[in-house]
Amino acid sequence: MAFTVVGKSVARVDAIAKVTGQAKYASDFLERNMLVGKILRSPYAHALVKNIEVSKAKALPGVEAVLTYKDVPQNKFATAGHPYALDPKHRDKEDRTILTNKARFVGDAIAAVVATDELIAEEALKLIEVEYEVLEPVFDPEEAMREGAPKIHEDCERNIVSSTGYEIGDIEEAFKEADYIFEGQYETSIVQHCQLENHVACAYVDSDGRIVIITSTQIPHIVRRIVAQALGIPWGRVRVIKPYVGGGFGSKQDVCLEPLVAAMTLAVGGRPVKLELSREECMIDTRTRHAIRYKIKTGVSKDGKLIGMHIIAISNTGAYASHGHSILMAGGSKFRVLYPMKALKYEPYTVYTNLPVAGAMRGYGSPQITFAVECHLEDIARKLNMDPIEFRKKNLVQVGYVDPLNGNVVRSCGIRECIEKGKELIKWEEKKERYKNQTGYRRRGLGMACFSYASGTYPAGQEIAGARIVLNQDGSIQLQIGAAEIGQGSDTVFAQMAAEILGIPVDMVHVISTQDTDITPFDTGAYASRQTYITGMAVRKAALEVKEKILDFACSMTGIPAHALDIKDQNIVYKDTGNVVMPLSEVALRSYYDLVSAQPITSDVSNNARVNAYTFGATFVEVEVDIRTGKIEILEIYNVHDSGKIINPQLAEGQVHGGVSMGIGYALLEQMLFDEKTGKPLNNNLLDYKLPSIMDIPEIGVAFVETFEPTGPFGNKSLGEPPVLPVAPAIRNAVLDATGVAFNRLPLYPQRVFEKFKEAGLI
Amino acid sequence: MAFTVVGKSVARVDAIAKVTGQAKYASDFLERNMLVGKILRSPYAHALVKNIEVSKAKALPGVEAVLTYKDVPQNKFATAGHPYALDPKHRDKEDRTILTNKARFVGDAIAAVVATDELIAEEALKLIEVEYEVLEPVFDPEEAMREGAPKIHEDCERNIVSSTGYEIGDIEEAFKEADYIFEGQYETSIVQHCQLENHVACAYVDSDGRIVIITSTQIPHIVRRIVAQALGIPWGRVRVIKPYVGGGFGSKQDVCLEPLVAAMTLAVGGRPVKLELSREECMIDTRTRHAIRYKIKTGVSKDGKLIGMHIIAISNTGAYASHGHSILMAGGSKFRVLYPMKALKYEPYTVYTNLPVAGAMRGYGSPQITFAVECHLEDIARKLNMDPIEFRKKNLVQVGYVDPLNGNVVRSCGIRECIEKGKELIKWEEKKERYKNQTGYRRRGLGMACFSYASGTYPAGQEIAGARIVLNQDGSIQLQIGAAEIGQGSDTVFAQMAAEILGIPVDMVHVISTQDTDITPFDTGAYASRQTYITGMAVRKAALEVKEKILDFACSMTGIPAHALDIKDQNIVYKDTGNVVMPLSEVALRSYYDLVSAQPITSDVSNNARVNAYTFGATFVEVEVDIRTGKIEILEIYNVHDSGKIINPQLAEGQVHGGVSMGIGYALLEQMLFDEKTGKPLNNNLLDYKLPSIMDIPEIGVAFVETFEPTGPFGNKSLGEPPVLPVAPAIRNAVLDATGVAFNRLPLYPQRVFEKFKEAGLI
Structure with missing residues (x-):
């Protein structure tokens, strides 16, 4: 599909306001x-x-x-x-x-x-x-679940917020059927959004x-x-x-x-x-990211097909439930489409402890489970002596797959192309060959990991979004959306979408960035990477309604049937020849001031999207590990995404840069520390909490495999959260590749790495 | 028609905000x-x-x-x-x-x-x-019109902005037909809004x-x-x-x-x-009220019927045109419906002078012409030895009258009842009898004057208005209107209208009082007493659309056909029995959150009103004149209005109080003075400009004759400007009644009154 504005790297609509300090934030309220x-x-x-x-x-x-x-x-x-x-x-x-x-x-x-x-x-x-x-306090979720543990909330048995899970197929039967059974335990740390x-x-x-x-x-x-x-x-x-x-990042x-x-x-x-x-x-x-401990048992056939998986996930939700179990369930739902299996048992426990409250954070449970599963699969492949990429490819989802629990359909899927692209970018084969027989204290390795994610929360959550458009007398518009611009660039992509449909340049779309519940169309907000996909549908609908009204008005002025007309470059044109009938502004002006037929053109729509779209991608990374110091250096890193049609490549790339940086921090540096006895925070400030700085982040390579998602408003799918998902396991797998040592707990900070290398006899 | 909220004196929605100083004005912008x-x-x-x-x-x-x-x-x-x-x-x-x-x-x-x-x-x-x-400057419009006068604007002949007028019938034929011809000259002063x-x-x-x-x-x-x-x-x-x-008052x-x-x-x-x-x-x-000089010639039949009238109006519009000729034309149009005549020639001249710019002010040309015509008719009646009220009544308009120039129709008219009510309130007959033979320096007199006015500007101007309603989850609404609350109380009457239709109390209508052209439905603004009538139609339309959507949603929930349902006291009820089906809030909540059919209920309407409604009324006043000092004291004053259905009696009374006060200032005190040679303002401050203070204003009696205007959204017609119209001529006529001296120039301030009494030989 040929677009004029969609797919272009137009400048952020709020760029000038933000770089000049003109943009108003809550703290600027006077x-x-x-x-x-x-x-x-x-x-x-x-x-x-x-x-x-x-x-x-x-x-x-x-x-x-x-x-x-x-x-x-x-x-x-x-x-x-x-x-x-x-x-x-x-x-x-x-x-x-x-x-x-x-x-x-x-x-x-x-x-x-x-x-x-x-x-x-x-x-x-x-x-x-x-x-x-x-x-008496309790800080570890498994301890908190024990009989007799301190009771944090009166009405809660064994401090378990919820243990609702699911089972697809019959896991015990699957294990019987499998040729091999593998087990592993993986654990993530508590981190903070640091927006x-x-x-x-x-x-x-x-x-x-x-x-x-x-x-x-x-x-x-x-x-x-x-x-x-x-x-x-x-x-x-x-x-x-x-x-x-x-x-915000979920915080x-x-x-x-x-x-x-x-x-x-x-x-x-x-x-x-x-x-x-x-x-x-x-x-x-405020909120932290849940530390989750996974115990995974997997059955595999001789030819490398995944037969069944049993995951026990124990999530430390801290002192109050907040998003608690939703996060464990979301993670447990979004990952599973990537490698469909005959049987999958997911046994989650969201548990109160006396630590700060965990809540939503970019990826919403998926970075954790992606870490666990992508490490686990890597380990299996290596144990099976299979190429880890080939092993994954054997098990990848196909277009047309329907999730047996939520009914969501895979309507577009570029994961195979993402993998090929990633291999090519990082020169996988060539380097694999080169690093085959390394010795010495500095060793290089390659790793990768894949992910699947959704676009919004349907059917777990309601996906309603609203948009309102007002056509001005000069043919420019105001676009009011309930969705929240929080830095991710949604206002800009919404402006592109409206401009695309209405045949006007982006600078004629005046986005009302401030949401005000009194007057803003209802939308549930910025989360679940939903806005471009879900709110995009509402923007599209609102713009189409305005376009229809414009063409009808033009028809009433000219007699030319609306179906024969279109809007291009601020003109009403013949749809077939593109010949100009009159300027858009002439219709707009008359819609306000015609003495008989005046009817200023607006739309005010709501869209209840009962659909979801799976998004895919992979990280490819090359590391150099200094075995003596435990320091891991990222030499090259590429994220390749299938997010459907990319609305704004530059903004999309920015999203990926941010997500990869966050993933690198998650992999190598970040963890919130608490005194083991008292639960007092030890590093709740940006000096002691090791957020990666610009010096810690290498050049980040980004590539897109543009599929066309039929349910997306412009073929697009989610991109906000996904970039963070596969980074940590890819780095972990690269370290494993370089050193033969498997780290199953995040982060891989020098002290932990060094100790583990000593333990493994590398030093 | 029985209303629940319309017709009640509910408190202003902005009352608390304004008396506590919480309301934000432009100067409060931080x-x-x-x-x-x-x-x-x-x-x-x-x-x-x-x-x-x-x-x-x-x-x-x-x-x-x-x-x-x-x-x-x-x-x-x-x-x-x-x-x-x-x-x-x-x-x-x-x-x-x-x-x-x-x-x-x-x-x-x-x-x-x-x-x-x-x-x-x-x-x-x-x-x-x-x-x-x-x-060289020029300050008098007749001097400015002379050949060779200083040219104020290069492209303007004889400083005449416009002299477009009209003639109904044939005025010369009418004069021939008349039994008597009367002539008079009347003049108003430059005054200022002083909002x-x-x-x-x-x-x-x-x-x-x-x-x-x-x-x-x-x-x-x-x-x-x-x-x-x-x-x-x-x-x-x-x-x-x-x-x-x-x-604002037009300023x-x-x-x-x-x-x-x-x-x-x-x-x-x-x-x-x-x-x-x-x-x-x-x-x-900013702007002033036009001083206008009228030269009127009128033909009357023996039995007191008006046959024809020729009015020459010369308006001093000051240095720039602003509303200039529109005001002279509006005054010349709105008054004429009160006493339809066979022939009416209106010959207006809007003229530039080197004085401050005149513009819109409450009544928009009508206070001036009402003064001229109601003085002139009083003079004619007295010359004919007819009772001035009976003379007017002989010539009053009837329901069904169609204005021959603009096609507007008199669909409701309570002027006769207004006159009866006024006579009764002031005890006209009794006092007339009592004051028949007064002597001494303090004399009392009775006067009255009538007016007609329109509701909005149609067909001279476009009458478009917009309203938007958002239904909240609790059944309350936000009401966004393009029309401007400027102190007149429009937000409150709009809230009443929406509440009436939606079956909710006024405090569940949250009016967005701030207009913002980016997001506010288009409306041309607060003028021409249009808002309750014109914008009221848009509010009604928006509320009906929301009501329809609510009942349709209730139908989808219950199966009960929407036509059998109504909303009463925040409940969905059976229309016939009033039995409660469910709370409104249940529908509202479900309209947001039903997983399948959610569709938050809003409306965003525009209404192009191609209709107008005439409004009528009269002032009755009793004065006591001190002949030695020229001081005129108002003993009693009543304004009686036919503004159709009164939406909020207390607010309506407030409008009348304000208008009558303004009329008293116009009649007795106010005028902007300029140095005759240099044009320098002599009293452009509130010490030297004699705005009436609370000590100058008597108790003001207000009564309404409630007709039902079929085109009004709730039977209502204009009320904002009308109260000021008949006050000055009524006072002038009362002074004439008391003293036999006719003042044909405003204001009747002590010096002028004293000099004229001396001239008339009273002193």
């Missing part, structure tokens, strides 16, 4: 005499508040309010950024209150103050006297008593609902405004601050309050 | 480092700028830009707040540039500065050196180079167009935001500041600039 909120956090990982005395804090001049659990509604609510479910069984676990009298991790919010400035607020926190009854912009929200009460929240969120419409639920008020009495957001697909800042403004008669977390607070009291 | 704009004004009424030297001003630290006519586009544009006309012949006169090198009145904008604060800006103005060539909030606008350039203007305006969508025209850029590249407005139905503030921000690289006029500046350089 109000006269805005108050400042601060949170008092538990120093204990597990403790009861026996007594809390706030009179001294209240007496401090400049303190406007002090809040404890006694001062806020005690409605239990869930914070996960999911669409509301009519079916109570499908709702997230409601285990939070705005403030708690039982601390469940070091940093849990016990009390809060609102003061005229930050220093007074900090001072007031010190004046709050809390008497704790310290309880550029910390969590911040401002709130005030407007003229008719409604609460207005300006917040850095991925999910404005969901924030609205959850704040109302937390406060126990009608949803329509909350208004959420999302300005530009400086990154802001959760309602972390908003109920509290709402309670704060209510406590001070509706005056504006700003609640802004420091980086240190963000790292412990 | 930006970091906002610059300040100031205007250099001509000290001469008529002068050419020979030379202008700005280097000293530019050199002053803190001055960011100095602008003269050389620095701004010289596109000629019209400032009147009218919908754009596709037909060039129907466009307003384009006689302005953003800054001028020819001053046409004292205060004309010659140059402007942008500086970091107000004091520096003021200082910089003093450093601009202008060399003027002073020209609470001065003119203010802020502007900046946003991320994609678009100009954003936050302005106190009645006409945001029109401002957008005119700023673009003035700058010569596509209309879509301007965005106008209208926050709460502190009154803000004109584009006074916005092109200049836009030029200012462009001059400083798009940084935010605020341009706020002082009261003194507002009074000379």
Whole structure:
């Protein structure tokens, strides 16, 4: 299909605003005499508040309010950024209150103050006297599951949030049928999103008593609902405004601050309050990525076909459920389409511990399971003495495959081409040959890993999106979408889509980037790599409706049937010859001012997408390992993606760069550390937490295999999260290739690598 | 028709916000480092700028830009707040540039500065050196029309903006047929709106180079167009935001500041600039009410029937055309339906002079002509020795009357009932009898006057309005209208209309009061008393569409046909029995979250109303005149209105109170004074300009005769402007009744009254 604007690397619509500092973020929200909120956090990982005395804090001049659990509604609510479910069984676990009298991790919010400035607020926190009854904490999920383990939530048996899983086929039968059985254990670490912009929200009460929240969120419409639920008020009495957001990566697909800042403004008669977390607070009291331990058992036939797999996954969800089990289930669902097997048993356990709350993070359970499975398959291939790539290829999915559990169909699949492209880019065969017989302390190796992922959450979640278009008198448009631009570039691709259909240049599409639940078409938000695919459908629908109205109006002016007309380069043209009938602006102007037939042209559509599209890809990496120091250097790395049609190659490449960097950090450097006895965070700051810097990241190669996904609005599929998925296992597999040592736990940081090499006798 | 919410005096939706100071006005717009704009004004009424030297001003630290006519586009544009006309012949006169090198009145904008604060800006103005060539000015329109008078605009013959008029029937034939011929001359003064909030606008350039203007305006969508025209850029590249407005009365139905503030921000690289006029500046350089001189000749039959009338109207439009001739034509059109005559010749002249620019003001030409005609009829009745009320009643319009020029139809008319009600309230007969033979220096008298007016501008102007509704999950709605709340209460009546149709209480209607041309449904704005009638139709249409969607959704849930359902008290009910089927919120919730059929319910409608509705009423007043001092005291005053169905009696009463106060000021106190030689304003401040204070205003009686206007969205017709129309002539007629002295020139301030009494031999 030939496109004019779609498929071009047009500049981001927000580029200038962002590089000049003109773009407004939540923290830029200006109000006269805005108050400042601060949170008092538990120093204990597990403790009861026996007594809390706030009179001294209240007496401090400049303190406007002090809040404890006694001062806020005690409605239990869930914070996960999911669409509301009519079916109570499908709702997230409601285990939070705005403030708690039982601390469940070091940093849990016990009390809060609102003061005229930050220093007074900090001072007031010190004046709050809390008497704790310290309880025994538990940090490891398997320990937390044991009978007699400390009980973190009263209503929860053995601290298991959920253990709902699935079984496809009969796993025991499959194992009987298999020629070989392999087992492995793989484990990922707790990491943090480290998005550029910390969590911040401002709130005030407007003229008719409604609460207005300006917040850095991925999910404005969901924030609205959850704040109302937390406060126990009608949803329509909350208004959420999302300005530009400086990154989220899932951390802001959760309602972390908003109920509290709402309670704060209510406590001070509706005056504006700003609640802004420091980086240190963000790292412990927003969300982390779940550390998950996998125990995998796999049956394989002699000819290298996967017969059956049994995965036990134990996820450390921390102190509150948040997205908890959804993440374990999403990971357990999205990976399985890549290598269809006769039998697959997935046995997941999402478990509370006294650590910070884990939640959504780019990939949403998939980086973890992709690490486990792609390491496991590599290990099997090597044990079978098969080429690991050939082994994978034997088991890859085909177009037409229907997932037996959710019914999703593989309608486009370029994974084979991705693998070929990756091999070619990295010169796989040539280097394999060259590195065959290495000796010495610096050894090179090649690794790869594949992934499958979905585009949105259907059918697990509802996929509704809205778009509204207003045609201006000059033929330009405003495009209002409910979906959230959080730095990923969605506003730009939506502008391209609308421009494509309406025959205008992108700079005539004025995207209203600010989402405001009062007026923005409903959309559940930025997550699950859904926006270009799901919201794209709504944008397409809205633009087509506007186009139809324009052509109908042109027909009423000229008599030429609408079906014979099209819009090209801002002109109404004959569809067949391209001859210009009149400028688009003439139709637009008349649609406003014709004395008889005026009817300004707009559309306001919602689209309930009951479809999903699988996306595929692979990482190919070459490493050099210094056996003496445990240092792993990435020499070359390529991500090759089948994301269907690429809407904006440059933005797409940017997404891949970001994802690969994140994957490299995940593979080699990042982990949140806690004191083993007390659960106190040891590195919740950007000095001690080893986020890769630009010096740690090599040049990243990116390639796309452009399939055409028939359900995508322009043949496109997801791309936001996928790039992170296959990076860590590919690096791990390359290290294995170089050294013969298999690392089954992330990250591969020098100390761990060095110790393992010693253990393996390499040193 | 029985209504639930319509017809009730619900509290203003913005009441709390406004009395607590929470409501945001344009001047409350906050930006970091906002610059300040100031205007250099001509000290001469008529002068050419020979030379202008700005280097000293530019050199002053803190001055960011100095602008003269050389620095701004010289596109000629019209400032009147009218919908754009596709037909060039129907466009307003384009006689302005953003800054001028020819001053046409004292205060004309010659140059402007942008500086970091107000004091520096003021200082910089003093450093601009202008060399003027002073020209002869002309202030009286009849003098300005003479051959050889000073030419104010090069392309304008005899300074006449327009003299287009009309003739119904044959006036000369009518005069021949008449038994009596009467002549009179009547004259009104220049007055100023004196709305609470001065003119203010802020502007900046946003991320994609678009100009954003936050302005106190009645006409945001029109401002957008005119700023673009003035700058010569596509209309879509301007965005106008209208926050709460502190009154306009027509002064803000004109584009006074916005092109200049836009030029200012462009001059400083798009940084935010605020341009706020002082009261003194507002009074000379926004708009005034046209002073109009009427020469009327009327033919009457023996039995008191009006046969024909010839009106010559000479309007002083000041230095620029603005609404100029439209006002003279509107006045000449709306009054004529009250007393249909065989022949009516209207001969209007809108004339430039070297005085401040006259423009739209509450009543838009009708207060002037109503004064002239209602004085003239009173005089005729008295000369004929007829009861003035009986004389009027003989000539009043009947339902079914069709205006021969514009085709508008009188579909509802309660003028006779208004007159009866007024007589009754003021005890007309009884007091007439009592005051028959007064002597002494304090004499009482009764007067009355009638009016007719329209609801909107159709067919002279296009009447398009838009409304958008979003149904929330709890059954509450957001209502977004393009029409402008400027203090008149329109948001509240729109909320009532939507609530009425949707069966919800008003506090579940969240009105988005801020208009933003990017996202607000298109509406031409607040003028011509159009909003409740014209925009009301759009609100009704939008609410009905939402209701239909709700009932269809309820049908899909229950199987009960939508036609059997209704919404009452937030419940879906059986239409016939009222039995509850389910809560509205259940439908609303499901419309968002049903996995299969979810489709959030919204409407986004535009309505092109090709209809108009005549509204009627009368003022009845009792005065006591102190002949020795010329002081006129109003003892009782009643306005009785037929505005169709009254949507909110308390708000309606408020409108009448405001209009009557304005009418009393017009009758007794207000006039802008200028030095006769130089044209310098003598009283452009609220100390010297005699706006009536609360001490000058008596208790105002208000009554409504509620007809049901079939074309009104709820049987309603206009009410915003009408209250001011009949007040001045009624007072004048009462003074005549008390003293026998006819005042034919406004205002009746003590000095003029005293002199005239002396002349008449009363003193």
